[in-house]
Amino acid sequence: MRIFLAGATGVIGTRxxxxxxxxxxxxxxxxRSPAKAAAIRATGAHPIVHDVYDAPGLAAAVTDFAPDLVMHQLTDLPDDVADLATSGEANARIRTEGTANLLAAAAAAGAKRFLAQSIAxxxxxxxxxxxxxxxxxxxxAGGVVVRYGQFYGPGTYYESTQPEHPRIHVDxxxxxxxxxxxxPTGTVVVVDPA
Known part of the structure; x- marks a missing residue:
């Protein structure tokens, strides 16, 4: 299957x-970071450096790759958990404008499947x-919503402790x-057993 993975260098994308x-x-x-393209290439994937907010360019990039599935694993979260309360607008923009642009690009490319992360x-x-x-x-759009629990494990906000339920180890x-x-189209919850 040909998969266009948006958010390939994020905490779950790298896995x-x-x-x-x-x-x-x-x-x-x-x-969106040229410096991270080499890490994507090292896995055997094709790096695409582009900003999800450039809708025409994104549509061209997705169409050029001609994926069967577009996977939306994008977030815009701060590195420090203490900054979460004041950074909600950036992540909200990914969930609104970013999602709309990815859905439009997937449709333009004729992708048959769309999968997007959400929260549980x-x-x-x-x-x-x-x-x-x-x-x-x-x-x-006929896609699949994956409601993840709070991630814990290396590279997450909870590297050495576990958050409250719902949670899931990032691996x-x-x-x-x-x-x-x-x-099939619908919502799937991905969490550790309570």
């Missing part, structure tokens, strides 16, 4: 790349409408995502 390549898929990995917990006050609209857009989240490539 998905080798799993997808190892399973025999041909992957284009999207990053109640968002902070005032952010629920953004999550609901993001999920509705994906489902309306388990990536492995379980591979099983969803052919999932």
């Amino acid at each position: 998905l790349l080798p799993l997808l390549i190892g399973a025999g898929h041909e992957i284009a990995g999207l990053t 917990w109640q968002p902070p006050a005032g952010r629920g409408a953004v999550i609901a609209a993001h999920e509705a857009a994906v489902l309306d 388990s989240a990536a492995a379980r995502t591979i099983d969803l490539l052919d999932a």
Whole structure:
């Protein structure tokens, strides 16, 4: 399967790349950072350096790759968990404008499948409408919404401790995502047992 992975250098994207390549898929990995292209290439994937907010350019990049599936693993979160409360607008923009641009690019490319990450917990006050609209857009396009628990493990906000439920080790989240490539349209919750 040809898969366009948006968010290839994020905390879950870096784990998905080798799993997808190892399973025999041909992957284009999207990053907005030219410095991260080599890391994508090192996995055997095709790096695509582009900004998700440049809709025409994104549509051209996705169309050029001609994927069977577009996977949306983009977030815009701060490096420090202490900054989460003040950085919600950037991540909300990924969930709205970024999602709309990826859906339009997938449609322009004729991709048959779309899979997008979401969250399995109640968002902070005032952010629920953004999550609901993001999920509705994906489902309306016939896609799959993956509601992940809070990630823990290396490279996450919870490297040495576990967050409250719902949670999922980031390596388990990536492995379980591979099983969803052919999932039917709908919402899937990916969390550790409570």
